Amino acid sequence: MAKKNQLLALVDDLPWIAKLILCIPVLNIVWAIYRIVKGVTESNIVSLVAGIIWIFGACTITWLLDLVFVAMNKQPIFA
Numbered sequence: 001m002a003k004k005n006q007l008l009a010l011v012d013d014l015p016w017i018a019k020l021i022l023c024i025p026v027l028n029i030v031w032a033i034y035r036i037v038k039g040v041t042e043s044n045i046v047s048l049v050a051g052i053i054w055i056f057g058a059c060t061i062t063w064l065l066d067l068v069f070v071a072m073n074k075q076p077i078f079a
Contacts, residue, residue, distance in 0.1 A: 005041050008034065016074050023067040023076075029055065031066050031076050038079060050078035 011034050014022075022030045032054035039048025054062050069077040 005037055007037050008041065016070075019070045019074065019076075020067065023063055023070055025063045028063040028066055031079070032062075034076075035079050047078055 011019075011022075011030070021027065032051050035047045035051030035054060037051075038044065039046070039051055054066075066076045069075065
């Protein structure tokens with residue numbers, strides 16, 4: 001089994017409250033980068049495309065989606 005990417009492991013191991021803080025509009029770019037890295041390392045086109053979309057929409061509505069999904073599932077949508 002391949003070694004998990006360090007960035008993915010770092011973000012996955014964050015406490016729930018830290019994940020919620022990363023959902024605010026300016027810091028939401030972290031989730032976009034997380035999706036892109038996860039999409040590339042796991043060859044998941046949905047995560048890759050979602051990450052690219054999240055970069056451009058991080059200050060509008062996507063941060064709110066991340067906030068809701070992290071609060072409910074402890075994991076962002078499409079990640």
